[in-house]
Amino acid sequence: MVTKPIFGNLISIDKLESLDDYILTTIEEPWQIIQSDIQNKPNEIIYNLNMDLKHLEYIAESLSEKVDDSFTIVGLGGGSSCDTAKYLAWKFNTIFKKNLNLILIPSIISVDAFLCSSIAVRINNKVNYIGESDPESILIDFDLIKKAPKYLNRAGVSDTISITSALGDWKLEREEVNGRFDKSIFNKAKKIALNLMKFKEDIRDITNKGIRALVNGFYEEVALCEKWGDARPEEGSEHFLAYCIESITHDHYIHGNIIGLNILISLFLQNDYAEFSYTDISEFFHYIMLDVSLANLNLSEETLRKALNLIQDFVLKENLAYSIYNSPKVKLDKKKVDKVITFINTII
Secondary structure, eight states: OOOOOEEESSHHHHHHHHOSSEEEEEOHHHHHHHGGGOSSOOSEEEEOOOOBHHHHHHHHHHHTTTOOTTOEEEEEESHHHHHHHHHHHHIIIIISOOOOEEEEEESOOSSSGGGOSEEEEEETTEEEEEEEOOOSEEEEEHHHHHTSOHHHHHGGGHHHHTHHHHHHHHHHHHHHHOOOOOHHHHHHHHHHHHHHHTTHHHHHHTOHHHHHHHHHHHHHHHHHHHHHTSSTTTOSHHHHHHHHHHHHHOOOOOHHHHHHHHHHHHHHHHGGGOSSOHHHHHHHHHHHTOOOOHHHHTOOHHHHHHHHHHHHHHHHHTTOOOOTTTOTTOOOOHHHHHHHHHHHHHHO
8 A cells, every 4th residue: 555645844854863773775966955954874875876677686785784674774865766765675675584664755756656666677778667665654845855956846747647648548448459447446547637737836836735736646646556456547658658769769858758748649649539638738737837848858859750650569569558559540650750740849
């Protein structure tokens, strides 16, 4: 069951001061923000942005003789810091048989990784999910999060607003291949997206209310997916195109921005099956100042074209969930790809 976040001001400092032995996984920026206020320093600090599985295994092995059951693993930072902490907690608890507590303190809310029990790692440059770690607590420190760049926090909206395109894919799966479907789950997912969009001004300004709305959106969609059994209610073609692009370039993009771009592409391609209007979602992105343009992503038209040419084979090869890219209603020939590129350049 997903851990319900705790909100407050300066609660990250209070928590770290209360711990005994702990290992901190982080990056330099968030630790620099709070370290001068921490008297109770960590036993070890792991700075990590490399989520390659072999690298994570090396980190775990290097700590194995230094850690016992009295330790806590603390993830302070973004997705990589939290997933590194989750991986170490899972490795120590399941492989090394040491019972460590896990605490996650996101310093930025650009992705929902800190709420997901599954652990995202990279194997051969592709995202894979291994193991599960459930934190003792997840702390949302308003003061800490507000120190991150606003554009990165705003990007977090896409990991919930991806519901808008995922639902169109789900409708197609139900009609075209008689996929498993639940109208109640479908409607709850839609409500989560609509409710989040009501906080557009606070999300734009990253107020306490906006931070709470973004995190609660994450919490509700993760909990709903756990209830359903997989990510079908919030993940679909918008994520799959991102995976395809990354497989071509081997680059890492701001997750919320590339997912935001792909949400618009999915809604455009879904046409009458889209549960949300691409115009409404584009206007929402503009209002909250989420820049999903190719230029901002440093993504060329040529690469996007290549990804669109490959995506229909890619989803089959990777055995991804049924989506608009499986549907016989869409044929991504040169003419259709040209229309997608024109659409993106026009609406953004």
